[in-house]
Amino acid sequence: MTSEPSSQVQAVRIETGDGPVLPGDLGLPQQPAGIVVFAHGSGSSRLSPRNRHVAAAxxxxxxxxxxxxxxxxxxxxxxxxxxxxxxxxxxxxxxxRWIARQPALADLPVGLFGASTGAGAALVAAARMPGAVGAVVSRGGRPDMAGAALASVRAPVLLIVGGADTQVIALNRAAEAELTCVKAVEIVPGATHLFEEPGTLDAVVALAQGWFAAHLQTASRHDR
Known part of the structure; x- marks a missing residue:
């Protein structure tokens, strides 16, 4: 994988509706085709090495x-x-909402990438703001934690699970059955929950790139 200029990534601050201001890292390549917001899993942060690897790709x-x-x-x-x-x-x-207020970002279609419990949060957000989300990808996620919100998700959803993560495969299959949108489950052979095995995270990258490329080009940005 080729390197990227560090100047592409800048620190930002996300204002929340309930008070706290949260730190973030915005990566902005030239002429972006869309923007992907990451929702990390339990015990992780914006510094998650796996999510940062996917984000760079x-x-x-x-x-x-x-x-x-x-x-x-x-x-x-x-x-x-x-x-x-x-x-x-x-x-x-x-x-x-923060993205919608940024002149350089407001017209970009938005995708969500959730990992572990973050996948459940991403899917609930997609259900709450259907016009703001063009596609969702879950990596080793817990989409089942979105509960009743699954039936309200309109954006196309890709659920990526490790082939050795058998319990989470079952949870993802159950969540897929509740989704009424365009959806798919992809199993990465030999991968465990954190996709630490050689080549497995790159498989996630390829699947995510393909899903966002296919679905964000036509995503609507209305009804924010």
Whole structure:
């Protein structure tokens, strides 16, 4: 993978509707085709090495990226918040509203990339703001945690699961059955939950790039 100029990534601050201002990293390649917002999993942050790897690859494919902390350090210290999907989904919605206020970003179609519990939050956010989300990708996610919101998701959803992550495969299959939008499940052979095996994260990258390329070009930006 070729390197990218560090100047492509800049620190930003995301204002939330419930008070905290959350740090983020905005990556903006030249002439972006869209922007992908990352929702990390429990116990992680915008510094997740796996999400940063995926984000760098998406920027090379001309997608802007936004990685941000869904919780403040004080909030994250309370484990109940880490699994509070409505709270986390609200923060993803805050990021969507922040993007809509940025002149350089407002006209870009938006995708969501969720990992672990972040996938549940991303799907709830997509259900809450259907006009703002053009596509969703889940990596080793817990889409089942979106619950009843799954039936309201309109954006195309790709669920990527490791072939050795058998329990999560079952949870993703169950969630897929509840989705009424365009949807797919992709199993990466030999991958465990964190996709640490050689080549497995690159397989995630290829699948995510393909999904966003196919679905964000025609995504609507209305009804924010």
């Amino acid at each position: 998406l920027r090379q494919a001309r997608f802007a990226t936004l990685l941000f902390d869904l919780l403040t350090p004080e909030e994250a210290a309370d484990r109940a918040n880490v699994f509070d999907i409505p709270l986390l989904a609200g923060r993803v919605c805050d990021a969507l």
